[in-house]
Amino acid sequence: MHNIDVIDKKILRLMQIDALLSVADIAEKVGVATASCWRRIGRMEKSGIIKSQISVIDPKALGLEVEVSLRITLDKTQTNAFDRFIEAARKVKEVNEIQTFLGRVDVRLNILARDMAHYQEIYRSQILLLPHISDIEALMVITNVMTKDGVPL
C-alpha cells in the first residue's frame, strides 16, 4: 500500500465524485493551496494510484439495449482450459469485460447487444463455440442501480 495521507484521500474522494472539478476547486474544498494540490495529484498520478481519466460511454445511446452477464464454468480436466477459453473469448467483439474468479463461477463475460435477436445470434454462433465450457448461466441486466465502481475512501 502506498503512502497517502488524509488530504490525499479527500482529493481522491472528490475526484471520484466529479472528475471535471478543477484543481483550484478541489484545493479550496480540501483546504490546501492550489499549487500543493497540483503536486499531490501529480504524485498520485506518477505512483499509479490515479491510473487515468476516461470518458464514460453509454452503450444505450449507441443502441446497445441488451446487457447480459454470462457466468461460465470451465471443464478443468482440460489443461490450459482457462487460457484457451479467454484467448477465444477476446475475439468476440461484443464481449466488453472478461473476469476470472475463485468460486463457483470460473469466468464471467459481459455481453452488449442491440436487442434480443442480436444477443441470441451472438450466443448461438459465437459464445457456444468457445472451447472447454462445461456450464453457462445468464444474468440479464434490468437496471444499473448504482455504478460508483471505484474505491471506498
Next chain:
Amino acid sequence: MIGIDNIDRALLRELQKNGSAKASDLGKAVGLSQSAAWRRIKRLEDAKVINGKRIVLDAVKLGFSVTVFLGVKLAAKGRVSLEDFERAVSAVPEVQLVQHVLGMYDYRLKVVATDLSDFERVLRRRIMTLPGVGDVEANVLLSEEKRNFVI
C-alpha cells in the same frame, strides 16, 4: 440513438483510453483536423454517447486488495420492497456496483475490501443484515480485463 461511423468509433475507442485527450491529439490519432475532431466529439456529447468523465484509481495500491462479486437472491419477493433493498445496499460504502438482474439471482453486487477478513466483516455485518436478503453467492475476482467497446 444516433448513427455513428468508423471515425466516431475510433474516437470513442481513444476516449475510453484517455478521457482528457485534446481534440488536436484525437484528430491526429484518427486522421482528422482539430476542428473536425472537436465537432464530432461535441455531437457525441450532445447525444449523450459520451456521458461524463471519471477517474480510474488503482484499488490495490490504495490498500483494497480484495474484490468480490456477490449474487444476491431476495428472500421473500413481494414482501420486501425493491426500493428499500436498493437504497440500503447502495449506502454500504464497500459496495461499488449494484445491478438489478434477471436470472438465478435478483441483484449483482461488487464489493471492495482490504483483505478477506475485512470482506467477511462487510458480508456479515452489512450485506447479510440488509432488508430481504436471502441466498448469497460470492465469487472472488482473480483477474479482469475491460475492453474499449464500440460495436
